[in-house]
Amino acid sequence: MAEKKQKKFTNPFGTVVESLYDLFDKKAPRYLLMTIMTAFLIYLPLSSSRFTQEIMTNLFFYVVVCLGLNIIVGFAGLLHLGYAAFFAVGAYTTGILSSVYGVNFWLTLPFSIIAAVIAGLAIGAPTLRLRGDYLAIVTLGFGEIIRLTVRNLDITGGAMGLIGIQRPVLFGIVLNQITHFYYLFFILAVIAIIVSYRLHDSRLGRAWEYIREDEDAASAMGINVVQIRLYAFIIGSAFGALAGSLYAAKMTAISPESFMFIHSVMILLAVVLGGMGKIPGVILGAIIVTLIPELSRDIGQFRLIIFAVLLLILMLYRPQGIWPERQGISTKL
């Protein structure tokens, strides 16, 4: 408690970017820009290649999972290192129900959320009472355990994974084109953004912010710290599971290797890079993490080292991220 220092907000990018951020914080320009963006993104598949659509679909998917993780890491200030596991919980729930039991895709979604809530409770309830660092290692372990479990069990197809997950049907159309999934993930991303904003501005969102800034004061004001944190953990997990279900439907085949530690790290990287807690920042982070590897396929294996060095430098010199939350200065575990 003694060493609580608040860093003054400094912006190395200069006043131009700063004033752009300011502009975006005002309602009218933000809505204008969002409308233009939406219109452009709806129009995009009509005039672009399959490759572009594939990348954009992947980007929307990343936006959803990053916003989900942002609820846990950004809003509530809890370090989560096994997010890919929750994404696997959703994907496998849908996969098993769909390919083994032949359940309609849309009906598997509630089950996927229920499974994620149960997993979130099992991990969160014991560890959220303790110091924040325990959560980091337990989630890291959980990620690995889920991977090992789906590899060892028969129902999950072992190391081979699951194949033959049914395509979802919407209004009598079987969704099997990349354009279909482009719009599906686009809608999901829009919903995720709206839900994130609504959560951020809600009573719950304020409680998260309060706990993140000063746990003891929040507790003294009558906020049940463990319970409120658990909400963040569960809501974030449900986001991940939902995205995982749609991922399973898009891929129609999933294997344990799709949910490795490195995916959790990339999602975390996007959230931290963009600016924890700031929704446009997180979206920016998701764009950076998905697009840079696509644009720079040549560097290949060096990519992760470069990302890691970038993360280190960013943390040392600009721990708030590229587009940080304005009032929230210290993110304390």
Add this chain to the structure above:
Amino acid sequence: MTTWEIFLQQLFNGLLVGSFYGLVAIGYSMVYGIIKLLNFAHADIYMSGAFAGLIILGFLNPYIGNQWLGIIVALLLSMILVGLLGVAIQRVAYRPMLKAPRLSILITALAVSMILYNTVLLMTQGQYKPFTTGLTHESFYIGALRMTETRLVLLIAALALMLMLHLFITRTMYGKAMRAIALDRDTCQLMGINVYKIIAITFFVGSALAAAAGIMAGVYYGTVHFFMGFLIGLKAFTAAVIGGIGIIPGAMLGGLLLGLLEAFGTQIPFIGSSWRDVFTFVFLILFLIFKPNGLLGRMESERM
């Protein structure tokens, strides 16, 4: 084999693997005790230690061979090298962050871990490297227990390192300073202790022990690979929690206990070795629910 023989064999296996866990767990526990940081890079330091040992042994081989003499010299050299690596990491990535929000320092630790891991991955092309030694694998019996010279020496060496560390912590001024900083860093600074120097020494000792464990694991399993740190890191952390994080004898005890639990746990029907890692993790969760302060830990009330 009779039940008794299986029991003895598993007891020995558990102690040996557990002593590796213990050596790595000490590093987690020391760093956590002194700056309350969960050092994610520690598992990768263990892995780097194994590779440093392999490389040094390769250089030494033409001069002093790759039997015990060569291994011991390689062990000492790579302990020093990796210890210095730990100090360097501490200086670059952790020291500037000591006063920053806790989430930031955890993320720099993660970044360091990724850098080490991916560097070795690139250097080895992701392949398993044989850890070639000139040791014989002849086995002999002590009572009903079948054993090799290598395994016996490894166990004794691991226990000797733990004993040396214990003496260092309890009998020297540096050890005393470490324990004092763990209690109250600000007061130590006022008392004229060079806190940063002691933190650097802590990182040196912790990293050197992890390197030793890495080389021993290399000698024991016969191969090293870039991924070897990940699981043992998780398990060593579990060991540190079992013993009570921040308490060094606790880390040793936790490591040995976890090794034994794994060795006997996999003998239970229906669990088997493919579930071994899941078993460890379930144990971690149970400990966090029922005894979060660990076996040797005391209840701590947080000061405002």
